[in-house]
Amino acid sequence: MKKLIGPIRQVLTLDQLPLKGALRDEQLEIVSQAGILVEGAHIVKVGSWAELKQEFPEVEIHELDGDYVALPGMVDCHTHLCFGGSRARDFAMRNAGKTYLEIAQAGGGIWDTVTQTRSLDQETLADITAKHANRLLSEGVTSIEVKSGYGLSVAEELKLLRGIQQAASGTAADLISTCLAAHLCPKDWKGSPAQYLNEIASQLFPVLKAENLCTRIDAFVEKSAFSPEEITPYLEKASQLGFDLTIHADQFSCGGSQVAVALGARSADHLEASGETEIQALAQSSTVAVALPGASIGLGMAFTPARKLLDQDASLAIASDWNPGSAPMGDLLTQAAILATFEKLSTAEVLAGITFRAAAALGLTDRGKLTTGQLADFILFPTADYREILYQQGKMKPVEVWKKGENVLSTRY
């Protein structure tokens, strides 16, 4: 049976907005006094409340009173939700002025999380992942990418990816998993980085396919992780097997974004260190540039040059990077609002970056806009003016979350 939700003061459909380039707020389509008609998991029509009620008299009505703004459910296209333990010590040491090396010598850094994550079983990791995902869902994020990358061996990466798959039954959000076995060459690996990557490609990739565990491969291209030369053959193998690629690129030093563009990756994420050459190459490609303001805030570093990327015609998505090390906050809306202030992004650019452009970074075209045929994933904010949402810098949370045509959260009363 069809359901009609409304009346809604403003529905921001994001219809007609392009995948790439700068956007002006005048380009936002706003349907006033609107209804959203859904059937099953999909949107049938967005239009005038009065007209929809007349045209579809037989539908189930979900009637709202008061002022609401509807946005597409947010898409967080880059997270590391599946982890054990905390890195509060690293955070405190970093803020107290300790260097990366001093923190590593004290037992901190990514390897610390690997150790803490390895000590947990699959069920526990599934529970943790679902709990994190449900927090994001309650904040309006209806599709969430989740990376492995704290296992760093064939068996441990499998445990994480199976845990992420298991977590999907503990949340109404869609989880899109990504294998990040190439996060770091593990400390306990007895060979070269190239040999580690060979082992992963030959022993893990076939199992990912056989068990349908993920369709995406990620790698951290950085001086402290893998060089462009080391990672290229690994990613080429992944690509040949039909995996989509995404890369942790240009976080502290450049190189990763060039690999991403050369190999046609879906996205290049971080980009805090990208210069003119990198920005231009990304802008001329179909690779989505993903800004991770949560990592800039967590590490006290520069933001991704989002304004420049958009002005040169790149596609820009924004993601939380929620992880225990560099981005412990995990609040996409707050971080996107802060990035907007520092990078001078229009509301349209921010909303596109956390919805359909983020979906594009995941290769998904069925979500991120409120138009006929799209998934009925949408969120309602308690305001009559959409501009209030970013103005309140993440403090205004959605009071209703709809996922695939179902009302999965309501705090309206």
Ligand code: NIG
């Ligand atoms: O995206 N840059 C590499 N990986 C993560 C950090 C992971 C961690 O510190 O645990 C990131 O920021």
Ligand code: FE
């Ligand atoms: Fe990351």
